[in-house]
Amino acid sequence: MARLNDNYLKLAAGYLFPEISRRMNVFTAANPDADIIKLGIGDVVLPLSSSVRQAMHDAIDEMATPDGFRGYGPSEGYDFLREAIAENDFGSRGVRIDPSEIYASDGSKCDSANIQEIFADDSTLAVSDPVYPVYVDTNVMAGRTGAPDENGRYAGIEYLPCSEETNFMPALPDKPVDFVYLCSPNNPTGTVATKEELTKWVDWARANESIILFDAAYERFITEDHLPHSIYEIEGARECAIEFRSFSKTAGFTGIRCAYIVIPEELNGRDSGGDLVPVSKLWARRTNTKFNGISYPVQRGAEAIYSASGAKEVQANIDYYMANASLIKDGLSAAGFTTYGGVNAPYVWLKTPDGKDSWQFFDELLTKTNVVGTPGSGFGAYGEGYFRLSAFGVREKVEEAITRITKNFG
Numbered sequence: 519m520a521r522l523n524d525n526y527l528k529l530a531a532g533y534l535f536p537e538i539s540r541r542m543n544v545f546t547a548a549n550p551d552a553d554i555i556k557l558g559i560g561d562v563v564l565p566l567s568s569s570v571r572q573a574m575h576d577a578i579d580e581m582a583t584p585d586g587f588r589g590y591g592p593s594e595g596y597d598f599l600r601e602a603i604a605e606n607d608f609g610s611r612g613v614r615i616d617p618s619e620i621y622a623s624d625g626s627k628c629d630s631a632n633i634q635e636i637f638a639d640d641s642t643l644a645v646s647d648p649v650y651p652v653y654v655d656t657n658v659m660a661g662r663t664g665a666p667d668e669n670g671r672y673a674g675i676e677y678l679p680c681s682e683e684t685n686f687m688p689a690l691p692d693k694p695v696d697f698v699y700l701c702s703p704n705n706p707t708g709t710v711a712t713k714e715e716l717t718k719w720v721d722w723a724r725a726n727e728s729i730i731l732f733d734a735a736y737e738r739f740i741t742e743d744h745l746p747h748s749i750y751e752i753e754g755a756r757e758c759a760i761e762f763r764s765f766s767k768t769a770g771f772t773g774i775r776c777a778y779i780v781i782p783e784e785l786n787g788r789d790s791g792g793d794l795v796p797v798s799k800l801w802a803r804r805t806n807t808k809f810n811g812i813s814y815p816v817q818r819g820a821e822a823i824y825s826a827s828g829a830k831e832v833q834a835n836i837d838y839y840m841a842n843a844s845l846i847k848d849g850l851s852a853a854g855f856t857t858y859g860g861v862n863a864p865y866v867w868l869k870t871p872d873g874k875d876s877w878q879f880f881d882e883l884l885t886k887t888n889v890v891g892t893p894g895s896g897f898g899a900y901g902e903g904y905f906r907l908s909a910f911g912v913r914e915k916v917e918e919a920i921t922r923i924t925k926n927f928g
């Protein structure tokens with residue numbers, strides 16, 4: 519019989535969202551009239567902007583003509599999209615990224631999952647704790663770890679604790695690692711790295727020949743001007759960092775699918791003989807072998823967020839979510855909770871009251887207010903004692919949730 523990849527069997531059960539659903543179902547079975555408000559899952563709710571919709575319609579119409587029809591496109595994405603990204607997401611902030619350094623894809627989940635393929639099997643890595651689980655699980659699947667311990671931590675991964683004491687920023691690893699994942703603005707904690715903090719990371723990576731995998735899926739939600747949107751705003755980052763960006767949260771593309779990865783020309787790794795090799799060479803090869811690109815209408819839709827009308831519409835949606843985040847943060851603070859995030863990210867990270875653990879608080883919140891959130895412990899051992907509320911909701915529901923929380927906890 520075919521032998522399977524044992525590494526998959528090391529994965530701790532992906533119990534977080536199934537367990538949330540299970541507890542919700544038990545509750546609604548017992549309380550069929552309860553009006554549940556879900557502020558748990560990080561998915562957008564506002565409809566597509568009209569500029570995006572129009573651009574996608576036009577692209578379909580174009581494809582229905584003999585001259586406008588297109589078959590396979592370039593695996594890395596069409597030049598029109600890569601040029602628009604380079605100019606608008608980077609050039610406008612004074613960051614030099616060439617369109618050829620941009621690879622369009624169908625999601626940052628896949629990109630941040632696939633990137634580990636280009637590193638040697640025995641590479642060492644570090645992640646923050648709490649963490650977006652994709653970074654960890656894909657390295658488990660690739661065989662870079664042992665089995666998980668009772669906290670769900672895998673032997674072979676260096677976990678960097680993020681707590682109140684560290685402002686939810688990870689400290690530098692105490693021994694060199696080959697690559698490290700950073701996510702800023704952070705899911706789940708909602709906190710953002712400053713220029714000073716990122717500079718420390720870039721200096722460390724260059725000194726140790728490490729590569730930083732920088733997930734900036736939430737950069738559009740930054741509201742404070744002094745904070746960096748890209749790691750390439752930091753001197754030297756072109757030599758040590760890969761950046762991930764996504765249209766998912768930025769423009770409501772979670773169901774449309776478009777993202778991209780940036781690999782600067784100067785970024786090198788070493789082969790087994792110790793010679794320098796450009797990382798882009800491997801990623802371009804991988805992309806051309808395993809991927810045939812994202813669809814033309816989707817790329818035209820993505821391009822449309824950079825038009826004058828598209829940019830305005832996309833910003834209005836982000837402002838809407840960030841107004842939700844303020845309502846949640848202010849409401850919780852008024853009710854006596856200690857909160858983090860919610861200012862430059864669509865997530866509020868709250869400290870559970872009275873030393874309750876994350877799941878106890880989940881049950882209490884559900885029972886008393888019928889509001890569903892996400893237990894922090896689902897993101898790692900250091901998430902225990904915390905809880906995530908998402909600002910991706912309809913305004914009236916968010917207001918109602920906060921009213922109930924204030925009434926029951928305030």
Ligand SMILES: *Cc1c(COP(=O)(O)O)cnc(C)c1O
Binds near residue numbers: 650763777
């Ligand atoms: C939502 C999210 C993404 C984006 O994923 P897509 O596959 O592009 O939808 C990336 N990173 C983090 C941390 C996220 O929360």
